[in-house]
Structures are given as structure tokens and as C-alpha cells.
Amino acid sequence: MKDKYYELTLTLKDDFVEFIADFIANIAGDGVEIGRGKIIxxxxNSVEFIKDAVNSLIGSLGSPIDIEYKIEQKDNEDWIQKYKSSIEPIEVGKFY
Structure with a gap:
């Protein structure tokens, strides 16, 4: 596991989310999170090539799709360990 990871957020109209997300899933090989008007x-590895590929796809369609891109580099944390350490056991009385 590397110390850092890249996050690419695409903000666009809901009408195009599924289409663009499917394209990204085919070229990226990484997980794609789909939200309302948003793809993450x-x-x-660098996600710059995904941005370039999406721009190329949009250029070949003939009609523009407005997309805002945001690329961030974030610290990679062990989320499973963080989750485990946040759980505290509880004690309950007798039940059926």
C-alpha cells in the first residue's frame, strides 16, 4: 500500500453520469463511485490519463458535455484498522 492516492472527482449533469462512469470503469481498472451528478x-496511480480520455471521448461525440474535474492527492490510511479501533464492545443483559 502506497502512502498517497489520487482522487478524481467529475461533476456533470445526471443524464451523463452512467455513460461516462461506464467508460471510466472500462479504462481505469480502479473502483468508480457514482453519485448524483458526480463520479469519483x-x-x-495517476488519474490524469482518465481526465484526458474523457475529454477525448467528449470531443468525439459532437456535442459538448460540461464536466468539472478536480484531482487531489490524499493520504492513504488503513481504513479497516481505523474502523476496528473505533468499535467498542457493549454488554447487554439476558435476552431471548
Whole structure:
């Protein structure tokens, strides 16, 4: 596991989310999170090529699709360990 990962957030109209997300899933090889008017791709490798590929796809369609891109580099944390350490056991009385 690397110390950092990249997160690419694409903000666009809901009408195009499924289409663009499907394209990204085919080229990225990483997980794609789909939300309302938003697609998020996280990868330990650079995500700049995804942005370039989406721009190329849009250019070949003939009609523009407005997309805002945001690329961030974030600290990679062990989320499973963080979750485990946040759980506290509880004690309950007798029950059926």
C-alpha cells in the first residue's frame, strides 16, 4: 500500500453520469463511485490519463458535455484498522 492516492472527482449533469462512469470503469481498472451528478475515481496511480480520455471521448461525440474535474492527492490510511479501533464492545443483559 502506497502512502498517497489520487482522487478524481467529475461533476456533470445526471443524464451523463452512467455513460461516462461506464467508460471510466472500462479504462481505469480502479473502483468508480457514482453519485448524483458526480463520479469519483480513486487510484494509487495517476488519474490524469482518465481526465484526458474523457475529454477525448467528449470531443468525439459532437456535442459538448460540461464536466468539472478536480484531482487531489490524499493520504492513504488503513481504513479497516481505523474502523476496528473505533468499535467498542457493549454488554447487554439476558435476552431471548
Amino acid at each position: 475515481v480513486r487510484s494509487e
